[in-house]
Amino acid sequence: MTDPSPPGSKLDTTVAHPARRYNYWLGGKDNFAADRESGDQVAAAFPTVRIAARANREFLKRTVEFLVAEAGIRQFLDIGTGLPTADNIHEVAQRIDPRSRAVYVDNDPLVMSHARALLTSSPEGRTVYLERDIRDPGSILDAPELRDTLDLGQPVGLTLVAVLHFVRDHENPYGVVRRLVDALPSGSYLVLSHGTYDGLPAGVVERLEQANAASGGLSRTRSRAEVDRFFEGLELVEPGVVPVAEWRPAPGAEIPDPVDICMYGGVARVR
Numbered sequence: 530m531t532d533p534s535p536p537g538s539k540l541d542t543t544v545a546h547p548a549r550r551y552n553y554w555l556g557g558k559d560n561f562a563a564d565r566e567s568g569d570q571v572a573a574a575f576p577t578v579r580i581a582a583r584a585n586r587e588f589l590k591r592t593v594e595f596l597v598a599e600a601g602i603r604q605f606l607d608i609g610t611g612l613p614t615a616d617n618i619h620e621v622a623q624r625i626d627p628r629s630r631a632v633y634v635d636n637d638p639l640v641m642s643h644a645r646a647l648l649t650s651s652p653e654g655r656t657v658y659l660e661r662d663i664r665d666p667g668s669i670l671d672a673p674e675l676r677d678t679l680d681l682g683q684p685v686g687l688t689l690v691a692v693l694h695f696v697r698d699h700e701n702p703y704g705v706v707r708r709l710v711d712a713l714p715s716g717s718y719l720v721l722s723h724g725t726y727d728g729l730p731a732g733v734v735e736r737l738e739q740a741n742a743a744s745g746g747l748s749r750t751r752s753r754a755e756v757d758r759f760f761e762g763l764e765l766v767e768p769g770v771v772p773v774a775e776w777r778p779a780p781g782a783e784i785p786d787p788v789d790i791c792m793y794g795g796v797a798r799v800r
């Protein structure tokens with residue numbers, strides 16, 4: 530992508546943004562110099578970050594397959610979607626049931642400009658894209674486009690994958706998740722993954738925090754206990770909250786060392 534952004538655009542390409550940095554780590558082209566610089570700083574401290582991004586993406590795919598094939602979920606609310614890539618949620622779900630529906634939400638205007646790729650639904654299903662901020666869950670739940678696409682009387686798969694570590698403590702991350710979950714009927718599911726420093730040597734954490742500070746304190750990783758707390762009151766499905774690569778891995782898959790990935794993930798049913 531050419532720098533800088535077009536005049537009049539809401540895009541600020543001079544600061545790193547999570548969607549574009551993640552796109553850089555996944556080998557995509559939708560990123561700018563500031564994203565690459567921040568991405569390289571993180572990679573210098575944590576050289577397996579690209580493997581981690583892929584492991585997170587594969588976790589998302591396996592959990593969506595589980596929800597459609599085993600839990601009977603046919604509608605998804607995905608917040609913190611990221612730039613379109615291979616195996617977007619509706620593509621994974623519609624391979625199993627073409628009637629599956631998805632509402633995608635992200636706060637990066639660049640995702641909006643690529644949203645066409647998220648709107649390639651099967652004729653039987655439906656997808657919409659909303660530019661909203663997870664920190665304002667009411668604006669997502671009340672959006673007419675969401676209400677036109679999802680039936681909130683029927684179970685929904687709420688996917689918050691690698692997004693909550695961009696919600697800092699003073700921004701009420703637990704309250705945000707509670708508000709979203711409370712809007713869904715019994716039999717819905719929460720899929721969540723979250724970055725952690727658990728298990729990393731102190732020197733690596735220090736360098737990662739320096740990289741984080743250099744990018745304006747983009748992220749707030751959380752410990753195992755802090756990630757568990759997002760699932761309070763819900764019924765975790767086996768194997769519970771685990772390093773993402775250990776969540777129901779494909780048979781024969783090579784499982785990376787958790788400290789090379791540094792992401793927890795879990796799936797839970799709404800009672």
Ligand SMILES: C[S@@+](CC[C@H](N)C(=O)[O-])C[C@H]1O[C@@H](n2cnc3c(N)ncnc32)[C@H](O)[C@@H]1O
Pocket residue numbers: 547548549551585586589608609610611612634635636637640661662663664689690691692695696
């Ligand atoms: C690391 S990417 C994860 C993308 C995708 N969920 C996945 O796991 O492959 C994080 C995404 O969350 C989005 N994001 C960060 N803060 C957000 C916020 N406050 N509201 C909505 N989206 C946000 C970013 O724009 C980015 O697209």
